[in-house]
Amino acid sequence: MSDLGQRTLEQYRSAVSIDPEWSVPTERGFVWWPFRQAxxxxxxEPWRDPEGHWCARVAAETDLVVAPPSGEIDAKLTAMAFSVALSGVVRDPQxxxxxxRTSMLITEQNAGWARKLFCHSAALQVSTxxxxxxxxxxxxxxxxASSAHPSSGxxxxxxxxxxxxxxxxRPMGSGATRWSADEEFDELTGYFQSFGFPAGDQPRVLARWWTILPLGAESARPDAPSIMLRVLxxxxxxMFGAGxxxxxxxxxxxxxxxxxxxxxxxxxxxxxxxxxHTLGSWGPVPGGPTGMSLGHICFLPNFVYERGLLANVCFSMAAHAKLISSQLATSE
Structure with a gap:
């Protein structure tokens, strides 16, 4: 058995040099206190996908604040969530x-880049x-939010x-974005177009790249509503600089x-x-008849750059579009 999840956690523990005095093991991971926010x-548990490949989901979540329960507070939180880059903002209703919170699906196929991105995301999360x-x-x-280690206090x-x-x-984000090679965007365009989605490069406007994704079962209609994915x-x-x-x-x-x-x-x-992968957060984005529409934003800072990462995260965003399509269809 290949326990990809535990190997990813060990990679993170080693990368950030977690002090045993300020950590506690759990059944499938650990809790640690870099300061007062755990x-x-x-x-x-690992499992095999239909093709027989090993998979596991890894997650990191850091206490932020304790907020009173109200719909107004939830709306504020989601509006503020886009400031935290690679994590979502989640309030426990109880x-x-x-x-x-951030989580990633680690597989035998993506382990090379996904483990590294998870470690980056988790480290950025506690600092944020x-x-x-x-x-x-x-x-x-x-x-x-504030809590104490059970024995160290x-x-x-x-x-x-x-x-x-x-x-x-911040130092790595002080210059221009590292995602500047035309070849990366050309490859991205070709991939989405191969599935029948319109896609293209927009270097003269804020959106560097875009594609249109279907929404729901009626997506074949020319006038059917759709989802836009943009790269800015x-x-x-x-706070993080360029990306x-x-x-x-x-x-x-x-x-x-x-x-x-x-x-x-x-x-x-x-x-x-x-x-x-749950990288980023759902929240309001500009557009639509009311001025704000439902959106999902993920920010990739310069320090996580590697060739091919943008395409991998775009594919994950497309999976988010598929997920929300099914959720909206179910709720209708």
Whole structure:
């Protein structure tokens, strides 16, 4: 048996040099305290896909704030979620604890790049929670999440890993985006067009690349609603610097009556299984008759760059489009 999940967790533990004094093992992973906000890192039991390849889902979630339960707070959280790049913002409806969460499906085919991206995402997650906890608490009338190690107590000194954004991410994001090679976008266009989806390059506008994806069973109609996936490369992230933003925009207008829809979708993705990687967050994006539509955004900072990664994450975003299509069809 190939336990891809546990091997990924060991790679992360080694990469960030987790101090045993501030960690606790769990059945399929561990919890550690880089400071007062705990991060839980776990892997599912491995399984074989229909072709016989080993798979596992790995997830990391970090406590952020404790926020009062309300639809208005959920709408605020999803609007703020796009500031955290590779994690979604999920609020536990029972406890009110808001967490940053990311998960990835690790397979024998993608282990080379997916393990590395998971480790990057988990490291960025704890550093982001440390930097943004007070801001999220203020904006949601909540309080920063805080907990103690069961035997070592409250940690007095932050782990060096919490400086990851200042030490690594921002310096590598200080210049232009590393996703600049025309060949990468040409390959992306060719792949999506091979499945019958219109796609193209838009170097003169904010969207560097785009494709149109079907929505629901009626997608064959010429006038059927559709989902747009765009790659934006000219808007650096305010905290992480240069990179690329992947944005799904659905033909679902957001208004006061469905303001918690994005929060429900973020909660839906807290699951194990063979679904798409959960990188980024559902939330409002500009567009549609009300001015804001349902969307999903993932930001790839320069420091995670490697050739082929953009295509892999775009494919995952397309899987998100397929997932939401089925969910919307079921709810109708």
């Amino acid at each position: 991060q839980r890192v776990e892997a599912s 406890t009110g604890v808001v967490r940053l 929670a440390f930097r943004m906890g007070l801001w999220f608490a203020k904006e949601t009338d909540g309080r920063p 409250l940690r007095d000194t932050p782990d060096e890993m919490l400086g990851f954004i200042d030490d690594v991410v 490369d000219r808007a650096p992230h305010p 690329v933003t992947l944005m799904l925009m659905l033909p679902v207008p957001l208004h006061p009556g469905n303001g918690d829809l994005a929060a429900q979708l973020n909660l839906l993705e807290v699951r194990e299984g063979d679904g798409p």
